[in-house]
Amino acid sequence: MKKIYLFALFALFFASCEHNHEKLDEHEEVKIQFTAYSNEFELFAEADPFIVGQTSNVLSHFSHLPSFKALKKGSMTIRLIVNGKETRQTLENPTRKGIYSFDIKPETVGEGQIIFDINTKKGNYELTVANIIVYNDKNEAHEAAEAIVISRTNATVFTKEQSWKIDFETKHAQFEPFGQLIKTTAQVQSAQGDEILVAAKTNGIVMFSGSNILEGKSVLAGRSLFSISGSGLADNNSAVRFLEAKNNFEKAKLDYQRLKELAKDKIISEKDLLNAKNEYDNAKLIYDNLNKNFNSSGQRVVSPKNGFIKQLFVQNGQYVEAGQAIVSISQNRTLLLKADVQQKYATHLGQIHSANIRTLHDNKTYTLEQLNGKVLSYGRNVNSDNYLIPVNLQIDNKGSFVSGGFVEIYLKTLTNAQALTLPNTALLEEQGLYFVFAQITPELFEKREIKIGTTDGIKTEILKGITQNERIVTMGAILIKLAQATGTLDAHAGHVH
DSSP: OEEEEESTTOOOEEEOOOBTTBOOOHHHHOEEEEEEEOSSEEEEEEEOOEETTSOEEEEEEEEETTTOOBOOSOEEEEEEEETTEEEEEEESSOSBTTEEEEEEOOOSOEEEEEEEEEEETTEEEEEEEEEEEEESSHHHHHHHHHTOOOOOTTEEEOOHHHHTTSOOEEEEOEEEEOOOEEEEEEEEEEOBTTEEEEEOSSOEEEEESSTTOOTTOEEOTTOEEEEEEOTTOSSSOHHHHHHHHHHHHHHHHHHHHHHHHHHHTTOSOHHHHHHHHHHHHHHHHHHHHHHHHEETTEEEEEOSSSEEEEEEOOOTTOEEOTTOEEEEEEOOSEEEEEEEEOGGGGGGGGGEEEEEEEETTTOOEEETTTTTOEEEEEOSSOOTTTOOEEEEEEEEOOSOOOTTOEEEEEEEEOOOOEEEEEEGGGOEEETTEEEEEEEEETTEEEEEEEEEEEEOSSEEEEEESOOTTSEEEEESHHHHHHHHHHOOOOTTTTOOO
16 A cells, blocks of 8 residues: 655645535634645545534545546545544545545544545555644634635635646646756758668669659668669660670670580680689679669669658659769658857857757657757857857657758756756746746635746746745646636535535
């Protein structure tokens, strides 16, 4: 059984709440709210004050972590333990999706704890909430409630039922190394060894092997792409050379076989036989060499590897000369990012250890580690055409990168400096100012203005406005903002009490 015992993350306060928009007695409106986290679950509960001998309802919301989606199935046992006395109740299934509604009657006054035993298909878990107080009567409970006041100024209610329907997440801001960042653009190119140029080996006319020899077409190693025919040429005719080599080879082969038989009867000398064998071997070498790439029609141009046709340099029927590039074949698996940075960053280039890369066409950001990438090199001198310093990185094409296109890149340097950071998805911008929503409870969020520093494309340095101990909405903040703007969301919409 996985056991999580939490004290620091426990939040306990009393709040007035309306149930079905009906005005109830003041004492009946008092509620206890508490929150706890484990590696697997978030708990947010609203309960009647615990009064000895009286039944209290504990409305418990359970969310899976890190998805923050509702717990749909599983049995749940609540155990209230005070002064060694335990009261429990078990529910085999949620009252509603993600919600377990318990009714429990304390047996003794004092301070204790609540333990939730969670049984799911994935395993058994235990989540403990400390500092639970059981009071003598309603008056004592109400006096304790008045001593704790939670301000809702600039706060927005966003229920668990609402957050379960969207992509939602809260996190603590992180203190982590956050050094010099160099923002620039980089051109995407095929890496060395990933792309190969195929050249003509003879003069002649290019003839396509089919109608689908097109840029972007996938090809297999050894597949015939073109033929280069020199049959209509007077000079350097590859077809003539191939046929000549073939005839010489066949003649030398017959001569050698005939002399080999004569040598058995000592009719010819050993010297004559060796000369015939030498002529045969030479003719065979020439013929085999031409036969690999030529036939009676001319040169056969085949794909040297699996991949796709990146670029065609010729048209069907075009004349080419030996050595001229015909086609480039790329596997598009490994890419080279060629970036240029300003001279003021020259002293930091040796400390570059990673990067974040953002594609411009779909606005997706990847870390260098996600792409199995590495920093290949950086320049020791500036380019003569733009006076910038080159930096080269290599990545696997696991994203939607297009060779020849451009990406935005954040070069990250090694540092001992620590900074408080948040994911960029947590930030909201309004007229040049930045805000986040800090969690008061899992259903109450405070809008907080922050001051930001630099960004690496994924995270942003937070200079002022929050602390490391606060949970911040890092996904779904825009919808809380919309709820705040409308002001129409019922504080307990969807709750079953």
